[in-house]
Amino acid sequence: MLAFVEGVGLAGPGLRGWQASRAIFAGKQAYSRAPTAAAASELLPAAERRRAGVPVKLALAAGQEALVMAGRDAAAMATVFASSSGDCDNVHYILEALATTERQISPTRFHNSVHNAAAGYWSIATQCRAPSTSLCCHDASFAAGLLEAMSQVAVAGAPVAFIAYDHPYPEPLNTVRPIHGDFGMAMLLAPQATERAVAALDITFMPQEMESSRTADPGLEALRTGVPAARCLPLLAALARGSRETVILEYVAGTHLRVAVSPCS
Amino acid sequence: MHGKRSGLAPCDFEPVELDTYIGRVPGLEETRVRPDLGAYDCRNNRLAQIGIELDGFAGDVARARDRYGAARVGVFLGTSTSGILETELAYRRRDPKTGALPPDYRYAQTHNTFSVADFVRRYLGLQGPAFVVSSACSSTAKVFGNAARMIAAGVCDAAVVGGVDTLCLTTLYGFHYLELTSRGPCRPFDAERDGLSIGEGAGFALLERVEARPEAGAMLLLGIGESCDAYHMSTPHPDGLGAMSAMRGALATANLVPSDIDYVNLHGTATRTNDAAEDRSVRELFGGGTPCSSTKGATGHLLGAAGITEIIISILAIEHGLMPGSAHTRRVDPALKCNYLIEPRKARVGRVLSNSFGFGGSNCSVVLGAAG
Numbered sequence: 001m002l003a004f005v006e007g008v009g010l011a012g013p014g015l016r017g018w019q020a021s022r023a024i025f026a027g028k029q030a031y032s033r034a035p036t037a038a039a040a041s042e043l044l045p046a047a048e049r050r051r052a053g054v055p056v057k058l059a060l061a062a063g064q065e066a067l068v069m070a071g072r073d074a075a076a077m078a079t080v081f082a083s084s085s086g087d088c089d090n091v092h093y094i095l096e097a098l099a100t101t102e103r104q105i106s107p108t109r110f111h112n113s114v115h116n117a118a119a120g121y122w123s124i125a126t127q128c129r130a131p132s133t134s135l136c137c138h139d140a141s142f143a144a145g146l147l148e149a150m151s152q153v154a155v156a157g158a159p160v161a162f163i164a165y166d167h168p169y170p171e172p173l174n175t176v177r178p179i180h181g182d183f184g185m186a187m188l189l190a191p192q193a194t195e196r197a198v199a200a201l202d203i204t205f206m207p208q209e210m211e212s213s214r215t216a217d218p219g220l221e222a223l224r225t226g227v228p229a230a231r232c233l234p235l236l237a238a239l240a241r242g243s244r245e246t247v248i249l250e251y252v253a254g255t256h257l258r259v260a261v262s263p264c265s
Numbered sequence: 266m267h268g269k270r271s272g273l274a275p276c277d278f279e280p281v282e283l284d285t286y287i288g289r290v291p292g293l294e295e296t297r298v299r300p301d302l303g304a305y306d307c308r309n310n311r312l313a314q315i316g317i318e319l320d321g322f323a324g325d326v327a328r329a330r331d332r333y334g335a336a337r338v339g340v341f342l343g344t345s346t347s348g349i350l351e352t353e354l355a356y357r358r359r360d361p362k363t364g365a366l367p368p369d370y371r372y373a374q375t376h377n378t379f380s381v382a383d384f385v386r387r388y389l390g391l392q393g394p395a396f397v398v399s400s401a402c403s404s405t406a407k408v409f410g411n412a413a414r415m416i417a418a419g420v421c422d423a424a425v426v427g428g429v430d431t432l433c434l435t436t437l438y439g440f441h442y443l444e445l446t447s448r449g450p451c452r453p454f455d456a457e458r459d460g461l462s463i464g465e466g467a468g469f470a471l472l473e474r475v476e477a478r479p480e481a482g483a484m485l486l487l488g489i490g491e492s493c494d495a496y497h498m499s500t501p502h503p504d505g506l507g508a509m510s511a512m513r514g515a516l517a518t519a520n521l522v523p524s525d526i527d528y529v530n531l532h533g534t535a536t537r538t539n540d541a542a543e544d545r546s547v548r549e550l551f552g553g554g555t556p557c558s559s560t561k562g563a564t565g566h567l568l569g570a571a572g573i574t575e576i577i578i579s580i581l582a583i584e585h586g587l588m589p590g591s592a593h594t595r596r597v598d599p600a601l602k603c604n605y606l607i608e609p610r611k612a613r614v615g616r617v618l619s620n621s622f623g624f625g626g627s628n629c630s631v632v633l634g635a636a637g
Contacts, residue, residue: 110439115399120625131491136378207336
């Protein structure tokens with residue numbers, strides 16, 4: 001399946017946006033880890049801005065950057081959201097409340113607990129009524145989301161905004177499911193090579209063992225293995241280098257995705 | 266469905282203490298998943314296993330696996346809360362000194378949203394692409410779209426779709442504090458409706474590429490429409506704009522007009538707001554003549570499993586020529602104007618549109634029909 005990358009968005013530890021991070025991925029600037037910066041989107045109405053958790057902020061920040069770069073209208077854009085665990089702070093709060101005798105949970109906490117909360121806030125922020133898919137594939141959520149987004153582009157023949165994000169659980173869940181940092185990533189994928197296209201992606205499902213691509217920098221590699229959504233880093237690095245490369249992403253239970261990246265001149 | 270029987274009963278789900286009715290699957294506490302997949306044992310995956318083993322479904326999938334190859338059969342399932350009940354119970358058994366979860370707790374195989382597809386894929390010996398769609402109560406309708414696209418794009422030749430949701434404290438208490446649960450059995454579209462009844466369920470379908478000349482009677486996924494409300498996280502758009510867009514999308518992809526639909530299986534949760542908004546959008550699109558009903562008085566609201574359950578009910582409606590009635594509904598709200606069926610109706614049913622709407626303003630409509 002073929003699609004063209006028109007925009008990229010990023011919010012990660014020491015990665016303040018795609019434009020600011022390209023030199024790091026291209027090996028021209030050293031990577032140093034720092035807390036992820038992602039403010040609540042100003043597109044959200046005041047009430048929703050107050051209610052939005054960190055994962056929503058990550059998703060909206062990355063998504064908006066990718067759409068601005070692509071020069072596309074968010075209100076008309078189909079979306080795919082991928083995350084391993086959704087809003088982990090919120091889930092923990094509900095679980096703690098349910099372990100008490102009162103078991104009282106607030107309506108806001110409850111509606112924020114759905115896996116598609118980020119998609120819901122995004123559609124409110126952008127006033128977008130286009131179709132949206134929210135999915136999960138544990139550690140392979142980024143690969144699954146990319147496959148889904150590419151299939152939508154291929155079948156519908158229309159652009160799709162793909163957003164992947166993850167956020168750590170507090171304890172005690174952090175011990176059994178450690179996620180090492182806040183990370184959000186977005187890609188605007190289009191069916192045709194427009195003047196905005198930076199690269200073509202050709203993706204193939206590989207039902208076999210292969211060696212996954214890594215990132216050269218040890219700090220970025222720790223981020224890649226530490227956060228499911230950051231499994232995208234080898235693909236972002238290939239885009240930043242602007243060279244023709246093949247990236248292998250681990251997918252579900254021993255399967256992989258092969259992504260052939262070709263820069264558009 | 267012929268006799269309007271309902272599976273709803275007063276809530277006896279331990280350790281929940283709420284004055285409400287639920288649709289509970291009996292015997293799940295005693296069920297265990299297949300021993301080689303024992304790590305996945307939890308209420309959600311137990312119900313998944315029960316669903317797979319019914320109606321010869323596992324055998325149908327095995328034949329598809331032999332025909333296409335294990336790597337060419339995908340698994341796209343939906344769930345809302347997955348096996349979160351395991352974590353809810355584990356939070357009551359935390360180490361009093363360290364706060365740690367008990368050592369027998371397994372996150373990836375139970376709580377994580379992907380768990381049910383991971384379990385089903387292994388259970389059925391499939392090696393194709395897989396993921397779980399989780400968009401609250403539209404989840405298991407939307408997976409028909411994901412699977413159809415994967416097949417159309419050539420990523421796989423067939424796919425197991427559907428999914429599971431099971432009783433847990435998060436949804437029972439969450440809907441309770443949202444003041445959306447009824448104290449009695451839910452009464453969709455009733456003038457005195459006062460909320461939903463939560464149930465649990467599993468349902469699966471095997472989706473394959475349509476042959477050039479499908480066998481007469483073969484059930485076809487004719488169209489699917491998806492949309493967002495862009496309005497509120499837990500309240501539907503009052504005019505049903507998102508619902509309207511999903512229904513229009515489903516008809517457009519099926520290349521049909523509203524008068525081609527013989528029966529609409531409504532989302533019909535029996536909350537004041539859902540039924541009013543859905544009625545408005547259905548009436549505007551279908552003009553008030555098309556028979557429609559909600560089957561949630563029989564099943565309860567199966568949340569993430571509502572989509573697949575009602576798609577299966579829609580298929581049965583076509584196969585049996587029966588438009589289901591509405592268990593527990595006594596008098597249709599005079600403010601609701603669509604042609605709502607309280608009693609089941611025997612009639613030829615050629616095509617059905619089924620609605621599933623969820624939190625986050627996630628809407629999905631599916632059109633089904635039998636090959637002529």
